[in-house]
Amino acid sequence: MSEPASESSAPSVLEVRGLVSGYDRGTVLHGVDLDLAAGEVLGLLGRNGAGKSTLVMTLAGLVPAGAGSVRLDGRELAGQRPDRIARAGVALVPQGRRVWATLTVSEHLALAARPGAWTVGAVLDLLPRLAERRRHYAGQLSGGEQQMLAVARALLTSPRLVLLDEPSEGLAPAVVDQVAGVVATLRDEGVAVLLVEQDLHLAFAVAGEIAVMEKGVLVHRVPTPEFRRDPATAHRLLGVA
Known part of the structure; x- marks a missing residue:
């Protein structure tokens, strides 16, 4: 896996302020603030039910924002339809x-x-296995090949921001390494990446910073090396060593 880049000094691509959203059963996000710069990869961690996937779905417009602001390159996206958010430069790998x-x-x-x-x-060229499988139906692909197809679909929109929701789920280690390589390529191309991930090895390998979500709020964000040097905080927030 590629080593994560150091913290970027580039201007923010994504600016989220006071974001509130949820479902019929109630509110899940309670005023999220978040910034991502061009070429920055943020690993978003948290326990199950913390609101990570809801954040991703809200940024993509698939869950409506109840309040707050989501700006991509200064353009307000909160309240926009998912297709307009995608055309503005947000790609989702669900x-x-x-x-x-x-x-x-x-x-x-x-x-x-x-x-x-x-x-x-x-x-x-980036995902040569897909070239070999071009004539195959997606239902005939392995889980890893389907994940690469989902990534390819996102890349072809030439996004400014990529939202990756648990991309390593159910994949073999070799395929997880491929995912890491793709994320590193995006980072080097100046694309901002929000990576929701349970695989700490993947998150640590590609993310310049780690953030933790708890009960619908971002409660902790530090450079990845600092997070790795503080296992007591990781255990308190995530229940892992």
Whole structure:
């Protein structure tokens, strides 16, 4: 896995202020503040039910914001439809991959492609296994191949911000290493990445900073080396050594 870059001094791509959202059963996010710079990877950790996936879904517009502001490159996105948020430069790699089983790899890529830095050729160069499987239906792919397809679909929108929700879930270590390589490439290309992850090895390998969410609020954020040197805080917040 690639080593994470040091903290970026680039201007913020994402600025979140006082973000509130939830579902019919109640509020989940309670005033989240968050900044991400170009080329910055933030590893977001937290116990189950802390609100991590809700944050990702709210940033993508799939869960409506009840209050607060979400700005991408200064443009307000809170309250916008998911398709408009995607066109503004936000790409989501959802938990569980959510590919269309009856479409081929090539059809997925064709549907996702839009003018920008990432072309189908560039994506297939980065993920050569997909090139070998272009004619296969997504339902015929392994879990790791489906995850790479979900990542490829996001890249083809040429995003400014990528939201990765548990990308290592259920994957073999070799595929997790591929995910890490993709995240490192995005970081080097100046894309901001919010990585929700339970695999601490992956988060530590690619994230310049680690944040922890608890009960719908970000309660802790420090550079990754500092987080790793403080196991007592990690145990208190996450219940892990």
